[in-house]
Amino acid sequence: MDRIGMLIMPCMIVFILVYGFSKKIDVYASFINGVKEGTRSVMSIFPALFALFMAVGVFRASGLVDVICDFISPVTGFLNIPSELVPFALLRPVSGSGSLAMASDIFKTYGPDSFVGRAVCVMMGSTETTFYTTSVYFAASGTKNIRHTLKCALVADLFSMIISIVVCAVFY
Amino acid sequence: MLSIVWLVIMVISFIYAFVGGNIEVCADALFESSESCISFILEIGAYMIMWSGFMRVANDSKLTDKLANIMSPVIRRIFRGVKKGSEEARLICSNLAANMLGLSNAATPLGMSAMKKLSEKSINSTATNNMCMLAVINCASLQLIPSTLIAMRSGYGSTAPGSITIPIWIASLTTLIFAIMITKLCEGRDIRG
Numbered sequence: 377m378d379r380i381g382m383l384i385m386p387c388m389i390v391f392i393l394v395y396g397f398s399k400k401i402d403v404y405a406s407f408i409n410g411v412k413e414g415t416r417s418v419m420s421i422f423p424a425l426f427a428l429f430m431a432v433g434v435f436r437a438s439g440l441v442d443v444i445c446d447f448i449s450p451v452t453g454f455l456n457i458p459s460e461l462v463p464f465a466l467l468r469p470v471s472g473s474g475s476l477a478m479a480s481d482i483f484k485t486y487g488p489d490s491f492v493g494r495a496v497c498v499m500m501g502s503t504e505t506t507f508y509t510t511s512v513y514f515a516a517s518g519t520k521n522i523r524h525t526l527k528c529a530l531v532a533d534l535f536s537m538i539i540s541i542v543v544c545a546v547f548y
Numbered sequence: 549m550l551s552i553v554w555l556v557i558m559v560i561s562f563i564y565a566f567v568g569g570n571i572e573v574c575a576d577a578l579f580e581s582s583e584s585c586i587s588f589i590l591e592i593g594a595y596m597i598m599w600s601g602f603m604r605v606a607n608d609s610k611l612t613d614k615l616a617n618i619m620s621p622v623i624r625r626i627f628r629g630v631k632k633g634s635e636e637a638r639l640i641c642s643n644l645a646a647n648m649l650g651l652s653n654a655a656t657p658l659g660m661s662a663m664k665k666l667s668e669k670s671i672n673s674t675a676t677n678n679m680c681m682l683a684v685i686n687c688a689s690l691q692l693i694p695s696t697l698i699a700m701r702s703g704y705g706s707t708a709p710g711s712i713t714i715p716i717w718i719a720s721l722t723t724l725i726f727a728i729m730i731t732k733l734c735e736g737r738d739i740r741g
Contacts, residue, residue: 382710385693392602396609403605410604413653414597418589426585431557433581437574438565471550480588480700488706494715497701501694501716502723506687513683514675516660517667521674524734528680529687532727536688539726540719547715 421473428474432481457541458492460485465499465537469506469530476500494548498540503533588703595699603651612649616641626685626728627678629669636665640682650691659686669738677735681728688727690720 396403435441445452445459452459460482468475479496486492506529514522565574606612620641624630630637639662646655662682670676675683694716702709 381713382708384713385695385698385710388693389602392606392609392611395611396605399609401605401609406605406608407601409608410601411597413604414600417600417653418593418596422589422593425589426582427554429581429585429588430578431554431561433577433584434561434565434574435557437570437577438561439568439570440561440564443564467553470553474550474553476696476700477585479697480584480704483700483704484584488701488704489708493701493704493706494712497694497697497712498715498719501691501697501712502689502719504687504689509687510683512656513659513663513686514679517663517670517679519663519667519670519673519675519679521672522683523675523680523736524731525675525680525683528684528727528731528734531730532684532688532723535726536719536723539722540715543715543719 424473425477428471428477429480432474432477436481458495460492461495461499461537461541464496465533468499468503468537469533472505472508475505491544491548495541495544498544499537502536502540506530506533591703592696592699596696599650599693599695599699600653603649606649607646607651607654612642612645612651612654615645615648619644627681630678636662639665643682644685644690647686648690648692650693650695676738680735681731684727684731685724688720688724690724691716 393403396406441460441463444463448462449459452462464475464478464482467478479500482496483493488494488497506526510522510525510529514525562571562574565571616638620632620637623641623644624632624637627636627640630640639658643655643658643662646652646658659682663679666676666679666682670679694713697712697716698709701712
């Protein structure tokens with residue numbers, strides 16, 4: 377299963393290149409344009425990422441993460457999930473850069489192939505920055521009353537956190 | 549929202565570290581994490597730029613449109629009253645297709661236009677059922693290749709960086725289905741003028 381997963385990305389890249397060629401577009405020029413865009417978006421996330429890496433670093437070094445983990449460990453212990461995932465799950469809907477910073481902190485501490493490392497990946501990959509996304513989308517249409525949107529999106533986030541752990545437990 | 553969270557985390561961490569007597573460790577962490585952010589952006593940024601290049605090729609060769617066409621019948625079942633071939637159907641499908649391919653630069657403007665188009669049917673700046681659905685679906689991400697995560701994993705020395713792809717598919721897809729179901733359940737009747 378791991379091997380299939382590893383092959384998905386390279387296969388997709390070859391497919392995209394060949395498909396582009398068959399559609400007679402200038403693949404090289406397109407790629408360059410994409411690189412231009414990518415460079416711009418990496419630059420644009422950098423300042424926030426920097427600020428949040430700092431916050432996450434200080435937060436862990438102060439020992440507060442451990443306090444929170446200890447505090448919730450009866451619940452997480454009962455459910456048999458690593459307690460480090462809870463601060464991450466709380467931050468995920470609020471800040472994309474913040475959760476990236478936290479995920480990389482977890483990779484550094486526990487390793488990307490540990491259970492926590494994999495679970496964080498799946499959580500990160502199956503959710504979005506809910507508050508940001510809803511505010512951007514509704515701001516575009518000038519909507520004031522968003523009715524059940526946030527409630528449903530947050531319940532879905534919670535569901536996704538749980539299902540991520542379940543999927544990881546089944547796979548690994 | 550984030551400004552407050554950031555400020556609170558910074559201040560509380562330092563106060564707690566001061567009380568607990570490890571203020572020096574905390575100050576060191578400040579510099580250490582700034583450094584690790586630089587190395588993070590160099591390494592992960594490189595992958596993000598690379599991926600953005602390939603995805604631009606996919607977009608220019610109309611692969612996104614093709615994916616949008618494939619999804620169109622499903623989309624019309626989820627969004628009530630969105631007709632085949634209409635402007636909003638096209639925008640919604642392209643928005644979701646761009647999201648699936650990880651083209652967030654393209655996806656957000658498309659989603660915003662789709663929202664604006666859908667809001668023509670709304671009254672008193674109140675979201676319609678379809679608008680809520682579009683926002684919820686966008687909050688439950690479905691990405692074919694989790695490129696940033698793969699890059700991060702390989703950057704931190706994973707032996708099988710791409711191996712999380714299939715678990716992510718399963719988790720995202722179940723979440724998406726769940727999200728659509730609960731949104732449908734919460735739907736009341738749209739207010740009509």
